[in-house]
Amino acid sequence: MASKLEVTTEDLYQVPKDRRAEMIDGEVVLMPPTGDFPAAAGGEVFASLREFGRRTGSGRAYTDNVGFIVDLPGRKSFSPDAAFYTGPRTGGRLPDCDQLDLDDDHIIELKR
Numbered sequence: 412m413a414s415k416l417e418v419t420t421e422d423l424y425q426v427p428k429d430r431r432a433e434m435i436d437g438e439v440v441l442m443p444p445t446g447d448f449p450a451a452a453g454g455e456v457f458a459s460l461r462e463f464g465r466r467t468g469s470g471r472a473y474t475d476n477v478g479f480i481v482d483l484p485g486r487k488s489f490s491p492d493a494a495f496y497t498g499p500r501t502g503g504r505l506p507d508c509d510q511l512d513l514d515d516d517h518i519i520e521l522k523r
Contacts, residue, residue: 420480423488431476434487442490445475453492460495470497 417437426432431442445453453475460472473494481489 418487420488423478431490432488433478433490436485445492449492450475456493460493464495470495472496 418434418439420434422439423432423434426439426441431444432439433442434440457472457474464470464472473496475492476490477494479489479491479494481487483489
């Protein structure tokens with residue numbers, strides 16, 4: 412019986428840049444576009460997080476479709492509806508990727 416190989420971030424980077432994907436349960440899963448409610452609600456959350464970051468200088472707010480490398484049960488990457496990131500700037504890109512490392516930052520995923 413052949414064992415299933417778990418995907419890595421290198422597999423995720425093979426997804427075309429115009430598509431959104433996450434690593435879930437050892438597979439690269441293509442994600443659908445954000446809909447009306449999550450996009451509007453995520454925009455409001457982002458605006459609040461952005462204002463907080465500007466006021467306190469403690470981090471940066473991000474809208475949806477920003478990828479984070481995570482260590483969550485069943486997940487190795489995550490693209491939340493809004494995020495507040497306190498890590499270092501990457502200059503726009505980590506080596507060979509667009510992902511940020513998520514440690515103790517705040518992510519918000521909206522469900523209907």
